Amino acid sequence: MSVVPSPSSDLPESDTDRRHSLEEFVAATDQQDRGEGFFELERDRLLEVNLGDGGEEVWMKAGAMVAYTGRIGFEREGMLEHGFGKFLKKAFSGEGAKMTRATGRGRLYLADQGKKVTVLYLKGESLFVNGNDMLAFEPTLEWDINLMRSLGAIAGGGLFNVRFAGRGMLAITTHYDPLTLRVEPGGPPVFTDPQATIAWSGNLEPQFKTDVQLKTLLGRGSGESIQMQFAAGRSPGFVVVQPYEERAMPAGAR
Template sequence: MSAAPSDSATDRRHSLAEFVAATNQQDRGEGFFEMERDRLLEVNLGAAGTEVWIKAGAMVAYTGRIGFEREGMLEHGLGKFLKKAVSGEGAKLTKATGRGRLYLADQGKKVTLLHLDGESLFVNGNDMLAFEPTLGWDINLMRSLGAIAGGGLFNVRFAGRGMLAITTHYDPLTLRVEPGGPPVFTDPQATIAWSGNLEPKFKTDVQFKTLLGRGSGESIQMEFTAARSPGFVVVQPFEERPMPPGAA
Protein backbone atom coordinates (compact mmCIF):
# COMPACT_ATOMS: atom_id res chain seq x y z
CA MET A 1 0.00 0.00 0.00
CA SER A 2 1.58 3.26 -1.11
CA ALA A 3 1.97 6.20 1.22
CA ALA A 4 -0.44 9.10 0.94
CA PRO A 5 0.94 11.96 -1.16
CA SER A 6 2.16 14.93 0.84
CA ASP A 7 0.55 18.34 0.67
CA SER A 8 2.91 20.35 -1.52
CA ALA A 9 1.78 23.67 0.00
CA THR A 10 2.47 22.37 3.51
CA ASP A 11 5.84 21.02 2.41
CA ARG A 12 6.87 24.41 1.06
CA ARG A 13 5.66 26.17 4.20
CA HIS A 14 7.78 23.94 6.43
CA SER A 15 10.75 23.48 4.16
CA LEU A 16 14.32 23.37 5.35
CA ALA A 17 15.07 26.50 3.33
CA GLU A 18 12.25 28.34 5.11
CA PHE A 19 13.56 27.24 8.50
CA VAL A 20 17.08 28.44 7.69
CA ALA A 21 15.78 31.78 6.44
CA ALA A 22 13.59 32.30 9.52
CA THR A 23 16.32 31.46 12.04
CA ASN A 24 19.28 32.92 10.18
CA GLN A 25 21.65 35.23 12.04
CA GLN A 26 20.81 38.90 11.51
CA ASP A 27 23.31 41.77 11.49
CA ARG A 28 21.46 44.73 13.01
CA GLY A 29 24.50 46.98 13.36
CA GLU A 30 23.82 47.70 17.04
CA GLY A 31 27.48 47.83 18.05
CA PHE A 32 29.60 45.87 20.50
CA PHE A 33 26.65 44.15 22.21
CA GLU A 34 23.77 43.13 19.96
CA MET A 35 20.58 41.24 20.83
CA GLU A 36 20.46 38.36 18.37
CA ARG A 37 17.41 36.90 20.14
CA ASP A 38 15.79 37.77 23.46
CA ARG A 39 17.76 34.90 25.02
CA LEU A 40 20.89 35.10 22.88
CA LEU A 41 23.52 37.86 22.94
CA GLU A 42 25.94 38.61 20.11
CA VAL A 43 29.24 40.30 20.98
CA ASN A 44 31.05 41.89 18.05
CA LEU A 45 34.74 41.64 18.78
CA GLY A 46 37.00 43.68 16.54
CA ALA A 47 36.88 47.36 15.75
CA ALA A 48 34.37 48.06 18.54
CA GLY A 49 36.44 46.19 21.11
CA THR A 50 38.94 43.36 21.17
CA GLU A 51 38.03 41.71 24.48
CA VAL A 52 35.05 41.07 26.73
CA TRP A 53 34.49 39.39 30.08
CA ILE A 54 31.83 36.70 30.03
CA LYS A 55 30.35 34.23 32.49
CA ALA A 56 32.23 30.94 32.25
CA GLY A 57 30.30 28.43 30.18
CA ALA A 58 28.14 31.07 28.46
CA MET A 59 29.62 30.67 24.96
CA VAL A 60 27.31 28.77 22.58
CA ALA A 61 28.98 29.65 19.24
CA TYR A 62 31.41 32.04 17.57
CA THR A 63 32.84 32.96 14.19
CA GLY A 64 36.27 34.34 13.37
CA ARG A 65 39.41 34.09 15.47
CA ILE A 66 38.50 34.31 19.15
CA GLY A 67 40.45 32.91 22.06
CA PHE A 68 39.19 32.12 25.55
CA GLU A 69 41.14 32.41 28.77
CA ARG A 70 39.81 31.52 32.18
CA GLU A 71 40.19 34.21 34.80
CA GLY A 72 43.61 34.06 36.43
CA MET A 73 43.81 33.59 40.20
CA LEU A 74 45.31 37.04 40.73
CA GLU A 75 44.29 38.72 37.47
CA HIS A 76 41.99 41.19 39.22
CA GLY A 77 44.11 41.60 42.34
CA LEU A 78 44.56 39.75 45.60
CA GLY A 79 41.52 41.36 47.22
CA LYS A 80 39.07 40.06 44.63
CA PHE A 81 40.70 36.64 44.65
CA LEU A 82 40.27 36.35 48.42
CA LYS A 83 36.63 37.46 48.18
CA LYS A 84 35.95 34.83 45.54
CA ALA A 85 37.64 32.19 47.66
CA VAL A 86 35.64 33.11 50.77
CA SER A 87 32.32 33.49 48.99
CA GLY A 88 32.60 30.38 46.88
CA GLU A 89 31.33 32.49 44.01
CA GLY A 90 29.79 30.48 41.20
CA ALA A 91 29.96 33.16 38.49
CA LYS A 92 33.49 32.50 37.30
CA LEU A 93 34.76 34.68 34.48
CA THR A 94 36.28 33.99 31.09
CA LYS A 95 38.03 36.58 28.92
CA ALA A 96 37.29 36.37 25.19
CA THR A 97 39.72 38.17 22.88
CA GLY A 98 40.19 38.48 19.12
CA ARG A 99 38.05 39.35 16.13
CA GLY A 100 34.72 37.80 15.27
CA ARG A 101 31.17 37.30 16.49
CA LEU A 102 30.60 35.66 19.84
CA TYR A 103 27.20 34.25 20.88
CA LEU A 104 26.31 33.94 24.57
CA ALA A 105 23.42 32.44 26.52
CA ASP A 106 22.75 31.13 30.02
CA GLN A 107 20.26 28.28 30.46
CA GLY A 108 17.70 29.92 28.18
CA LYS A 109 17.30 32.94 30.47
CA LYS A 110 16.18 36.27 29.05
CA VAL A 111 19.02 38.70 28.31
CA THR A 112 18.81 42.40 29.14
CA LEU A 113 21.37 44.98 28.03
CA LEU A 114 22.24 47.92 30.27
CA HIS A 115 24.50 50.87 29.48
CA LEU A 116 26.03 52.40 32.57
CA ASP A 117 26.95 56.06 32.13
CA GLY A 118 28.76 56.82 35.36
CA GLU A 119 26.14 54.97 37.43
CA SER A 120 26.65 51.99 39.69
CA LEU A 121 24.61 48.80 39.91
CA PHE A 122 24.69 45.70 42.09
CA VAL A 123 23.97 42.43 40.25
CA ASN A 124 23.44 38.97 41.69
CA GLY A 125 26.54 36.98 40.76
CA ASN A 126 24.51 34.22 39.09
CA ASP A 127 22.76 36.71 36.80
CA MET A 128 25.78 38.40 35.19
CA LEU A 129 26.32 37.31 31.55
CA ALA A 130 28.94 39.68 30.08
CA PHE A 131 30.42 43.14 30.48
CA GLU A 132 32.82 45.48 28.77
CA PRO A 133 36.30 45.79 30.33
CA THR A 134 35.72 49.55 30.65
CA LEU A 135 33.44 48.87 33.63
CA GLY A 136 34.91 48.69 37.08
CA TRP A 137 33.63 45.85 39.25
CA ASP A 138 34.07 44.34 42.68
CA ILE A 139 32.56 41.46 44.65
CA ASN A 140 30.37 42.52 47.54
CA LEU A 141 30.02 40.07 50.42
CA MET A 142 26.88 40.24 52.55
CA ARG A 143 27.96 38.89 55.91
CA SER A 144 24.94 37.72 57.83
CA LEU A 145 23.20 34.49 58.71
CA GLY A 146 20.24 35.57 56.64
CA ALA A 147 22.40 36.21 53.60
CA ILE A 148 24.02 32.79 53.81
CA ALA A 149 20.76 30.94 54.36
CA GLY A 150 18.93 32.93 51.69
CA GLY A 151 21.50 32.36 48.97
CA GLY A 152 22.27 36.06 48.66
CA LEU A 153 25.78 35.92 50.09
CA PHE A 154 27.54 37.70 47.24
CA ASN A 155 26.87 40.08 44.41
CA VAL A 156 28.93 42.12 41.97
CA ARG A 157 29.04 45.91 41.97
CA PHE A 158 29.55 47.49 38.55
CA ALA A 159 30.41 51.15 38.07
CA GLY A 160 31.67 53.45 35.35
CA ARG A 161 30.85 53.59 31.65
CA GLY A 162 30.17 50.59 29.47
CA MET A 163 27.77 47.82 28.52
CA LEU A 164 26.56 45.12 30.86
CA ALA A 165 24.39 42.09 30.02
CA ILE A 166 22.32 40.46 32.76
CA THR A 167 19.95 37.50 32.63
CA THR A 168 16.57 36.78 34.18
CA HIS A 169 14.08 33.95 34.23
CA TYR A 170 11.15 35.49 32.33
CA ASP A 171 10.44 39.24 32.38
CA PRO A 172 11.99 41.29 35.22
CA LEU A 173 10.04 43.68 37.43
CA THR A 174 11.56 46.91 38.82
CA LEU A 175 10.31 48.27 42.15
CA ARG A 176 11.02 51.86 43.16
CA VAL A 177 12.49 52.63 46.57
CA GLU A 178 11.70 56.19 47.70
CA PRO A 179 13.26 58.22 50.56
CA GLY A 180 10.80 58.29 53.44
CA GLY A 181 8.64 55.69 51.74
CA PRO A 182 7.89 52.16 52.89
CA PRO A 183 10.65 49.55 52.62
CA VAL A 184 10.68 47.11 49.74
CA PHE A 185 11.12 43.46 50.72
CA THR A 186 12.28 40.81 48.24
CA ASP A 187 13.11 37.12 48.18
CA PRO A 188 16.93 36.84 47.90
CA GLN A 189 16.59 34.04 45.34
CA ALA A 190 14.36 36.20 43.13
CA THR A 191 16.42 39.39 43.45
CA ILE A 192 18.42 40.23 40.33
CA ALA A 193 19.89 43.70 40.81
CA TRP A 194 19.55 47.02 42.65
CA SER A 195 20.81 50.57 42.28
CA GLY A 196 24.23 51.37 43.67
CA ASN A 197 22.94 53.82 46.29
CA LEU A 198 20.99 51.13 48.18
CA GLU A 199 22.40 48.94 50.95
CA PRO A 200 19.98 46.09 51.62
CA LYS A 201 19.58 44.46 55.00
CA PHE A 202 18.36 40.97 55.73
CA LYS A 203 15.16 40.43 57.67
CA THR A 204 14.64 37.03 59.22
CA ASP A 205 11.46 35.49 60.53
CA VAL A 206 12.66 32.11 61.70
CA GLN A 207 9.96 30.00 63.32
CA PHE A 208 10.01 26.50 64.69
CA LYS A 209 8.41 25.03 61.58
CA THR A 210 11.07 26.75 59.44
CA LEU A 211 13.83 25.05 61.41
CA LEU A 212 12.10 21.72 60.81
CA GLY A 213 12.12 22.33 57.06
CA ARG A 214 8.42 23.12 56.72
CA GLY A 215 8.73 26.86 56.19
CA SER A 216 7.22 28.64 53.21
CA GLY A 217 10.63 29.80 51.92
CA GLU A 218 9.91 33.46 52.64
CA SER A 219 11.33 33.48 56.19
CA ILE A 220 14.38 35.44 54.92
CA GLN A 221 13.91 38.64 52.96
CA MET A 222 16.09 41.45 51.67
CA GLU A 223 14.97 44.85 52.94
CA PHE A 224 15.60 47.93 50.78
CA THR A 225 15.26 51.50 52.05
CA ALA A 226 16.41 54.79 50.52
CA ALA A 227 18.11 57.32 52.80
CA ARG A 228 18.64 60.40 50.59
CA SER A 229 18.02 59.60 46.93
CA PRO A 230 15.53 57.25 45.28
CA GLY A 231 16.62 53.84 44.12
CA PHE A 232 15.24 50.65 42.66
CA VAL A 233 15.43 46.88 42.97
CA VAL A 234 14.89 44.35 40.17
CA VAL A 235 13.23 40.97 40.76
CA GLN A 236 12.24 38.04 38.57
CA PRO A 237 9.21 35.71 38.82
CA PHE A 238 11.43 32.76 39.69
CA GLU A 239 13.38 31.62 42.75
CA GLU A 240 16.86 30.81 41.49
CA ARG A 241 18.82 28.47 43.71
CA PRO A 242 22.38 29.63 44.40
CA MET A 243 25.15 27.78 42.62
CA PRO A 244 27.23 25.57 44.91
CA PRO A 245 30.74 26.74 45.82
CA GLY A 246 33.26 26.04 43.10
CA ALA A 247 30.62 25.47 40.40
CA ALA A 248 31.40 26.86 36.97
Protein backbone atom coordinates in the same frame (compact mmCIF):
# COMPACT_ATOMS: atom_id res chain seq x y z
CA MET B 1 -11.34 -1.34 -4.93
CA SER B 2 -9.93 1.97 -3.90
CA VAL B 3 -6.20 2.58 -3.66
CA VAL B 4 -4.75 4.96 -1.05
CA PRO B 5 -2.08 7.08 -2.74
CA SER B 6 1.36 6.85 -1.21
CA PRO B 7 3.35 9.98 -0.30
CA SER B 8 5.42 11.24 -3.20
CA SER B 9 7.73 14.14 -3.86
CA ASP B 10 5.83 14.65 -7.09
CA LEU B 11 2.70 15.73 -5.23
CA PRO B 12 1.90 19.48 -5.21
CA GLU B 13 3.49 21.36 -2.30
CA SER B 14 0.90 22.55 0.21
CA ASP B 15 1.03 25.67 2.39
CA THR B 16 1.82 23.43 5.37
CA ASP B 17 4.76 21.90 3.52
CA ARG B 18 6.18 25.34 2.76
CA ARG B 19 5.73 26.61 6.32
CA HIS B 20 7.60 23.64 7.76
CA SER B 21 10.28 23.23 5.12
CA LEU B 22 13.96 23.17 6.01
CA GLU B 23 14.43 26.29 3.90
CA GLU B 24 11.83 28.17 5.96
CA PHE B 25 13.39 26.99 9.21
CA VAL B 26 16.85 28.23 8.21
CA ALA B 27 15.42 31.56 7.05
CA ALA B 28 13.43 32.03 10.27
CA THR B 29 16.34 31.20 12.58
CA ASP B 30 19.15 32.74 10.54
CA GLN B 31 21.59 35.08 12.25
CA GLN B 32 20.67 38.75 11.69
CA ASP B 33 23.07 41.68 11.81
CA ARG B 34 21.09 44.60 13.24
CA GLY B 35 24.07 46.92 13.62
CA GLU B 36 23.38 47.55 17.32
CA GLY B 37 27.04 47.78 18.28
CA PHE B 38 29.29 45.88 20.66
CA PHE B 39 26.41 44.06 22.39
CA GLU B 40 23.50 42.92 20.24
CA LEU B 41 20.52 40.83 21.24
CA GLU B 42 20.41 38.10 18.61
CA ARG B 43 17.45 36.55 20.43
CA ASP B 44 15.76 37.26 23.76
CA ARG B 45 18.00 34.59 25.28
CA LEU B 46 21.09 34.90 23.12
CA LEU B 47 23.65 37.72 23.20
CA GLU B 48 25.94 38.54 20.28
CA VAL B 49 29.22 40.27 21.13
CA ASN B 50 30.88 41.98 18.16
CA LEU B 51 34.64 41.98 18.61
CA GLY B 52 36.15 44.36 16.06
CA ASP B 53 39.46 44.65 14.26
CA GLY B 54 41.27 46.29 17.14
CA GLY B 55 41.70 43.18 19.25
CA GLU B 56 38.74 44.01 21.50
CA GLU B 57 37.91 41.99 24.57
CA VAL B 58 34.96 41.19 26.78
CA TRP B 59 34.57 39.61 30.19
CA MET B 60 31.91 36.93 30.38
CA LYS B 61 30.54 34.38 32.80
CA ALA B 62 32.57 31.18 32.61
CA GLY B 63 30.84 28.60 30.45
CA ALA B 64 28.53 31.11 28.70
CA MET B 65 29.96 30.68 25.18
CA VAL B 66 27.65 28.75 22.82
CA ALA B 67 29.25 29.64 19.44
CA TYR B 68 31.58 32.10 17.71
CA THR B 69 32.96 33.04 14.30
CA GLY B 70 36.35 34.49 13.46
CA ARG B 71 39.51 34.29 15.54
CA ILE B 72 38.65 34.55 19.23
CA GLY B 73 40.71 33.28 22.12
CA PHE B 74 39.48 32.46 25.62
CA GLU B 75 41.44 32.84 28.82
CA ARG B 76 40.20 31.85 32.26
CA GLU B 77 40.61 34.58 34.82
CA GLY B 78 43.86 34.28 36.76
CA MET B 79 43.71 33.97 40.54
CA LEU B 80 45.52 37.27 41.16
CA GLU B 81 44.64 39.01 37.92
CA HIS B 82 42.44 41.60 39.60
CA GLY B 83 44.39 41.98 42.81
CA PHE B 84 44.74 40.08 46.05
CA GLY B 85 41.65 41.67 47.59
CA LYS B 86 39.34 40.35 44.87
CA PHE B 87 41.09 37.00 45.02
CA LEU B 88 40.19 36.65 48.70
CA LYS B 89 36.57 37.59 47.99
CA LYS B 90 36.34 35.11 45.14
CA ALA B 91 37.67 32.39 47.42
CA PHE B 92 34.47 32.81 49.46
CA SER B 93 32.06 33.45 46.59
CA GLY B 94 32.42 30.07 44.85
CA GLU B 95 32.02 29.06 41.23
CA GLY B 96 29.38 31.64 40.35
CA ALA B 97 31.94 34.49 40.28
CA LYS B 98 34.38 32.86 37.87
CA MET B 99 34.85 34.69 34.60
CA THR B 100 36.50 34.21 31.23
CA ARG B 101 38.08 36.86 29.01
CA ALA B 102 37.42 36.59 25.27
CA THR B 103 39.79 38.48 22.96
CA GLY B 104 40.11 38.71 19.21
CA ARG B 105 38.07 39.45 16.14
CA GLY B 106 34.70 37.94 15.29
CA ARG B 107 31.21 37.36 16.62
CA LEU B 108 30.73 35.69 19.98
CA TYR B 109 27.40 34.22 21.10
CA LEU B 110 26.62 33.92 24.81
CA ALA B 111 23.76 32.41 26.80
CA ASP B 112 23.09 31.07 30.29
CA GLN B 113 20.65 28.17 30.77
CA GLY B 114 18.08 29.72 28.44
CA LYS B 115 17.56 32.77 30.66
CA LYS B 116 16.36 36.04 29.17
CA VAL B 117 19.16 38.53 28.41
CA THR B 118 18.93 42.26 29.10
CA VAL B 119 21.58 44.70 27.87
CA LEU B 120 22.27 47.82 29.92
CA TYR B 121 24.53 50.81 29.23
CA LEU B 122 25.87 52.45 32.35
CA LYS B 123 26.58 56.17 31.94
CA GLY B 124 28.48 56.73 35.14
CA GLU B 125 25.88 55.03 37.33
CA SER B 126 26.53 52.10 39.64
CA LEU B 127 24.56 48.87 39.84
CA PHE B 128 24.70 45.78 42.03
CA VAL B 129 24.02 42.49 40.22
CA ASN B 130 23.55 39.06 41.74
CA GLY B 131 26.63 37.04 40.83
CA ASN B 132 24.55 34.25 39.25
CA ASP B 133 22.88 36.74 36.89
CA MET B 134 25.91 38.50 35.37
CA LEU B 135 26.47 37.37 31.76
CA ALA B 136 29.05 39.74 30.22
CA PHE B 137 30.47 43.25 30.50
CA GLU B 138 32.88 45.60 28.80
CA PRO B 139 36.32 45.98 30.40
CA THR B 140 35.70 49.75 30.62
CA LEU B 141 33.44 49.12 33.61
CA GLU B 142 34.86 49.05 37.11
CA TRP B 143 33.67 46.11 39.18
CA ASP B 144 34.12 44.59 42.60
CA ILE B 145 32.70 41.61 44.46
CA ASN B 146 30.51 42.41 47.43
CA LEU B 147 30.19 39.58 49.95
CA MET B 148 27.02 39.38 52.03
CA ARG B 149 28.12 37.53 55.11
CA SER B 150 24.84 37.53 56.98
CA LEU B 151 22.92 34.35 57.69
CA GLY B 152 20.14 35.63 55.47
CA ALA B 153 22.38 35.98 52.44
CA ILE B 154 23.91 32.55 52.81
CA ALA B 155 20.65 30.73 53.42
CA GLY B 156 18.98 32.68 50.62
CA GLY B 157 21.48 31.57 48.02
CA GLY B 158 22.80 35.07 47.35
CA LEU B 159 26.18 34.92 49.04
CA PHE B 160 27.77 37.49 46.77
CA ASN B 161 26.98 40.16 44.22
CA VAL B 162 29.02 42.27 41.85
CA ARG B 163 29.06 46.07 41.89
CA PHE B 164 29.53 47.70 38.48
CA ALA B 165 30.30 51.38 37.97
CA GLY B 166 31.48 53.69 35.21
CA ARG B 167 30.67 53.75 31.52
CA GLY B 168 30.14 50.65 29.43
CA MET B 169 27.86 47.81 28.39
CA LEU B 170 26.59 45.17 30.80
CA ALA B 171 24.44 42.11 30.07
CA ILE B 172 22.42 40.47 32.82
CA THR B 173 20.10 37.44 32.76
CA THR B 174 16.71 36.69 34.29
CA HIS B 175 14.27 33.82 34.34
CA TYR B 176 11.34 35.31 32.39
CA ASP B 177 10.59 39.06 32.37
CA PRO B 178 12.09 41.15 35.19
CA LEU B 179 10.11 43.59 37.35
CA THR B 180 11.59 46.83 38.73
CA LEU B 181 10.31 48.20 42.04
CA ARG B 182 10.98 51.83 42.98
CA VAL B 183 12.38 52.67 46.41
CA GLU B 184 11.49 56.24 47.37
CA PRO B 185 12.92 58.44 50.17
CA GLY B 186 10.46 58.57 53.05
CA GLY B 187 8.42 55.80 51.49
CA PRO B 188 7.90 52.28 52.75
CA PRO B 189 10.79 49.84 52.31
CA VAL B 190 10.69 47.15 49.66
CA PHE B 191 11.12 43.53 50.75
CA THR B 192 12.27 40.85 48.31
CA ASP B 193 13.10 37.17 48.26
CA PRO B 194 16.91 36.85 47.96
CA GLN B 195 16.50 33.99 45.47
CA ALA B 196 14.38 36.21 43.19
CA THR B 197 16.46 39.39 43.52
CA ILE B 198 18.49 40.21 40.41
CA ALA B 199 19.92 43.70 40.84
CA TRP B 200 19.55 47.01 42.64
CA SER B 201 20.80 50.57 42.27
CA GLY B 202 24.21 51.39 43.65
CA ASN B 203 22.92 53.82 46.28
CA LEU B 204 20.96 51.14 48.14
CA GLU B 205 22.37 48.92 50.90
CA PRO B 206 20.07 45.97 51.57
CA GLN B 207 19.48 44.69 55.05
CA PHE B 208 18.27 41.21 55.92
CA LYS B 209 15.08 40.52 57.81
CA THR B 210 14.64 37.05 59.26
CA ASP B 211 11.53 35.37 60.55
CA VAL B 212 12.82 32.12 61.98
CA GLN B 213 10.02 30.28 63.75
CA LEU B 214 9.71 26.78 65.10
CA LYS B 215 7.83 25.53 62.03
CA THR B 216 10.61 26.96 59.84
CA LEU B 217 13.22 25.06 61.77
CA LEU B 218 11.14 21.92 61.34
CA GLY B 219 11.17 22.33 57.58
CA ARG B 220 7.59 23.57 57.33
CA GLY B 221 8.31 27.24 56.62
CA SER B 222 6.69 29.12 53.76
CA GLY B 223 10.01 29.96 52.05
CA GLU B 224 9.70 33.64 52.94
CA SER B 225 11.46 33.41 56.32
CA ILE B 226 14.43 35.43 54.98
CA GLN B 227 13.95 38.69 53.10
CA MET B 228 16.09 41.48 51.72
CA GLN B 229 14.98 44.92 52.86
CA PHE B 230 15.63 47.98 50.68
CA ALA B 231 15.11 51.50 52.04
CA ALA B 232 16.09 54.76 50.33
CA GLY B 233 18.11 57.49 51.99
CA ARG B 234 18.14 60.95 50.44
CA SER B 235 17.96 59.73 46.84
CA PRO B 236 15.54 57.26 45.24
CA GLY B 237 16.60 53.84 44.08
CA PHE B 238 15.22 50.64 42.61
CA VAL B 239 15.42 46.88 42.93
CA VAL B 240 14.92 44.31 40.15
CA VAL B 241 13.27 40.93 40.77
CA GLN B 242 12.33 37.96 38.60
CA PRO B 243 9.32 35.61 38.81
CA TYR B 244 11.53 32.70 39.76
CA GLU B 245 13.45 31.58 42.84
CA GLU B 246 16.97 30.79 41.67
CA ARG B 247 19.13 28.48 43.74
CA ALA B 248 22.82 29.27 44.01
CA MET B 249 25.10 26.89 42.14
CA PRO B 250 27.29 24.94 44.58
CA ALA B 251 31.02 25.12 44.13
CA GLY B 252 32.27 22.67 41.54
CA ALA B 253 28.83 22.21 39.95
CA ARG B 254 29.80 23.89 36.67
